[in-house]
Amino acid sequence: MRADARRNRERIVTSALELFAERGPGVSMEEIAREAGLGVGTLYRHFPDRRALVEEIATSALLGLEAEIRLLTAKDVSRWDVLTQVVAYCTAQPLALVKSIAEGDAVPPERHALQSKVDGLLRGLVQEVQDEGSMRRDISPAEIVEILNTAVCRPGARAGDAVTRVMLDGLSS
Amino acid sequence: MRADARRNRERIVTSALELFAERGPGVSMEEIAREAGLGVGTLYRHFPDRRALVEEIATSALLGLEAEIRLLTAKDVSRWDVLTQVVAYCTAQPLALVKSIAEGDAVPPERHALQSKVDGLLRGLVQEVQDEGSMRRDISPAEIVEILNTAVCRPGARAGDAVTRVMLDGLSS
DNA sequence: GGTAACCTGAATCGGCCGTTCCGGTTACCT
DNA sequence: AGGTAACCGGAACGGCCGATTCAGGTTACC
Numbered sequence: 001m002r003a004d005a006r007r008n009r010e011r012i013v014t015s016a017l018e019l020f021a022e023r024g025p026g027v028s029m030e031e032i033a034r035e036a037g038l039g040v041g042t043l044y045r046h047f048p049d050r051r052a053l054v055e056e057i058a059t060s061a062l063l064g065l066e067a068e069i070r071l072l073t074a075k076d077v078s079r080w081d082v083l084t085q086v087v088a089y090c091t092a093q094p095l096a097l098v099k100s101i102a103e104g105d106a107v108p109p110e111r112h113a114l115q116s117k118v119d120g121l122l123r124g125l126v127q128e129v130q131d132e133g134s135m136r137r138d139i140s141p142a143e144i145v146e147i148l149n150t151a152v153c154r155p156g157a158r159a160g161d162a163v164t165r166v167m168l169d170g171l172s173s
Numbered sequence: 174m175r176a177d178a179r180r181n182r183e184r185i186v187t188s189a190l191e192l193f194a195e196r197g198p199g200v201s202m203e204e205i206a207r208e209a210g211l212g213v214g215t216l217y218r219h220f221p222d223r224r225a226l227v228e229e230i231a232t233s234a235l236l237g238l239e240a241e242i243r244l245l246t247a248k249d250v251s252r253w254d255v256l257t258q259v260v261a262y263c264t265a266q267p268l269a270l271v272k273s274i275a276e277g278d279a280v281p282p283e284r285h286a287l288q289s290k291v292d293g294l295l296r297g298l299v300q301e302v303q304d305e306g307s308m309r310r311d312i313s314p315a316e317i318v319e320i321l322n323t324a325v326c327r328p329g330a331r332a333g334d335a336v337t338r339v340m341l342d343g344l345s346s
Numbered sequence: 347g348g349t350a351a352c353c354t355g356a357a358t359c360g361g362c363c364g365t366t367c368c369g370g371t372t373a374c375c376t
Numbered sequence: 377a378g379g380t381a382a383c384c385g386g387a388a389c390g391g392c393c394g395a396t397t398c399a400g401g402t403t404a405c406c
C-alpha cells in the first residue's frame with residue numbers, strides 16, 4: 001500500500017470517529033470525507049460501503065476500550081479509581097457514541113461477542129467497586145453500567161464535565 | 174369548530190407530544206397522524222406545516238411547565254422537594270424532549286421569551302435550594318439547570334428512574 | 347334533508363445520502 | 377528521468393423517505 005493511501009485511511013478513521021462522537025449517527029459519508037480533507041471517492045476506495053466503515057470503527061473502538069480496561073484493572077489502586085479512569089477514557093476517546101451508533105446497524109456476531117466481553121469486564125469491575133464498598137449497592141452492576149453508558153454516550157460529553165462528575169458522585173457511597 | 178374537529182386537534186397534539194418524548198425528533202408527520210388514528214390530511218387541516226405543530230406543542234409544554242413550577246413553588250415544603258417534584262413533572266409529562274426538539278428550528282422571539290422566563294424560574298429555584306443548604310454549591314445554578322435538562326431530556330427517561338435518582342443524589346449535599 | 351365543514355390516503359415534489367465512475371494526479375521503482 | 381499502477385477528486389446517478397397537496401367521500405349540525 002502506498003504511503004499516502006495508508007495516511008488517508010488513517011485520516012478517514014480518525015475523522016469518522018470524531019464526527020460520530022460529536023454529532024451522533026447520521027453523519028454523512030461526504031462530511032466524513034470533507035473532515036478528512038479528502039473526496040468521497042477516496043473514502044469508498046478504502047471502505048466498500050458505510051457499514052464497513054462503521055464496523056471498523058466500532059470494532060477498533062471496542063478493542064481499544066478492552067485493552068484500556070485490562071491495563072487499568074492491572075494497576076494497584078482502588079477499584080473506584082480504576083472505574084473513574086475507565087469512564088474518563090470513554091469520554092476522552094471519542095469512542096463515546098460509537099457503541100450506540102454501531103448498534104443502529106445489525107450487529108454482526110463477531111462484534112456482538114466482543115461487545116459482550118467488554119460489557120462483562122465492566123460489570124465485573126463495577127461489582128468489585130461495590131464489594132470494595134465505595135459504590136452504592138442498591139443498583140445492580142448491569143444497570144450501573146447502563147447508567148454510565150448514558151453518561152458517556154452523550155453528544156458533547158467531555159471527560160470530567162459537570163454531568164459526569166455529578167453522575168459519579170451520585171453513584172459513590 | 175365542529176366537535177369532532179376539536180377532538181381530533183386534541184388527539185394530534187397529544188400523540189405528537191408522546192411520540193416526540195419517546196422517540197425524539199425525526200418523528201414523521203405520518204407517524205403522528207397514525208398514532209392519533211387519523212389521516213395525514215387531517216393533521217394538515219389543523220396545522221399548516223410541521224413547524225406550526227412543533228411551535229404549538231413547544232409553547233403549550235412550556236406554559237404547562239411554567240404553571241407547574243409556580244404551583245409547586247407556592248407550596249410550603251423544602252425547596253429541595255419542590256425541585257424534585259419539578260423534575261418528576263418534567264419526566265412524567267412527556268414534554269421531556271420537546272424543548273430540545275423545538276430548538277432544532279429557529280426559535281421565534283415569542284417562544285424565546287417564554288423559554289427565558291422558565292429558565293429564570295428554574296435557576297431561581299435552584300439558587301434557593303442551594304441557599305437552603307441541600308444542594309452542592311460548587312456548580313452554578315445555570316449549569317445545574319443544564320444538567321437537569323440532560324437528565325430529563327433523554328429518550329426513554331422515566332420519572333424516578335435510576336439515572337434520574339443517581340443524578341439527584343449526585344446533586345444533593 | 348341539506349350543506350359546509352371535515353376526513354382520508356394515494357400521489358406529488360424535493361432534498362438528502364449512499365454509491366459509482368472516469369479523467370486527472372502521484373508515489374515509487376528502475 | 378520516465379513509466380506505470382495505484383490513488384485521488386468530485387460531479388452525477390438512483391433510491392428512499394418524509395413533508396405537503398388534493399380530489400373525492402363522510403359527517404356533524406342546523
